[in-house]
Amino acid sequence: MxxxxxxxxxxxxxxxxxxxxxxxxxxxxxxxxxxxxxxxxxxxxxxxxxxxxxxxxxxxxxxxxxxxxxxxxxxxxxxxxxxxxxxxxxxxxxxxxxxxxxxxxxxxxxxxxxxxxxxxxxxxxxxxxxNPVKTQAGTTDTPAAADPIRVQVTEPVTVESEPPAISPAPEPVDIPTHMIPTARFAVVQHEQTTGQPITVNELSHRLDVDPAVARELLTVIRDGQ
Structure with missing residues (x-):
């Protein structure tokens, strides 16, 4: 100074x-x-x-x-x-x-x-x-400039995601028409007893049928309601 x-x-x-x-x-x-x-x-x-x-x-x-x-x-x-x-x-x-x-x-x-x-x-x-003579102003010590901070910027890498695998549609299952009333009764009884809709596995267990058949029965019953 x-x-x-x-x-x-x-x-x-x-x-x-x-x-x-x-x-x-x-x-x-x-x-x-x-x-x-x-x-x-x-x-x-x-x-x-x-x-x-x-x-x-x-x-x-x-x-x-x-x-x-x-x-x-x-x-x-x-x-x-x-x-x-x-x-x-x-x-x-x-x-x-x-x-x-x-x-x-x-x-x-x-x-x-x-x-x-x-x-x-x-x-x-x-x-x-x-108009006085201008005097030379004293020099002031200037702080040394700090080294610049260098930041390396990397370009974002885009990773191509594989398309999700498409599961094949289930094959249609033939259901016997005489089981529809029995399945409907089982569905209504389960909802009245538990207050929850019956699942495919529970219906399959009650009727002793394949899960695919139970799924089709539930679809037919719910579509008919």
Whole structure:
């Protein structure tokens, strides 16, 4: 696991505070100069009897819109949103501020440069503070990947079962008709005595006949009921 050095964090915090103080100082000085230039430029190009607050309104707009645009650009980059519109606002407001600085300067390269220094310095510091350098994140120890578990899958084996043997149908047995009443009496008597239907073996034992004959007698009696 990476460890963070407390002195390093304290130094970073101190540097951040110093940067903010420098930004506030430069911003105050640049604001005083830029606001004055934009105000004077606005009033010089406005109709007579225009109130003074109108010039200060243009100064506030031209100086604060770039800061708001930079903040919006940074936030949209963080969430992956498009930044086209904030960039257009930033360029337009910065161009307006620079135009005001150049308009009130002496018509010479040195005059234009000196007049534009406050606005350019303020915009550069805002860009520097709002877009800090990304530090390389510490590496973390990743656990070794476990060996994959290999499972052998076997295909199911289908065993063909042999068809069941078909027993031959019993051959028809001739039964004497005179035994049907006797067999019926034996069946009724057995059911009345035991409460259960008589079986083939019991009927065969009572009538002293072959089980095949007893089965046919039971079939005839039950079909006739």
């Amino acid at each position: 990476p460890t963070t050095n407390p002195p390093t964090r304290a130094a970073d915090r101190l540097e951040g505070v110093v940067l903010v103080l420098i930004l506030l100082t430069v911003g105050g000085a640049a604001g005083a100069a830029s606001f004055t230039h934009v105000h004077d430029w606005t009033m010089d190009n406005s109709p007579a009897h225009t109130p003074g607050w109108f010039g200060w309104a243009n100064a506030v707009i031209s100086e604060l819109v770039p800061i708001a645009a930079l903040l919006t650009i940074r936030r949209r980059r963080r969430i992956g949103a498009p930044i086209g519109y904030p960039v257009v606002l930033l360029i337009a407001a910065a161009s307006l501020s620079l135009a005001a600085q150049l308009a009130v300067a002496k018509p010479s390269p040195s005059g234009w440069l000196l007049a534009a220094v406050p606005a350019l310095a303020f915009m550069a510091l805002v860009k520097l503070v709002l």
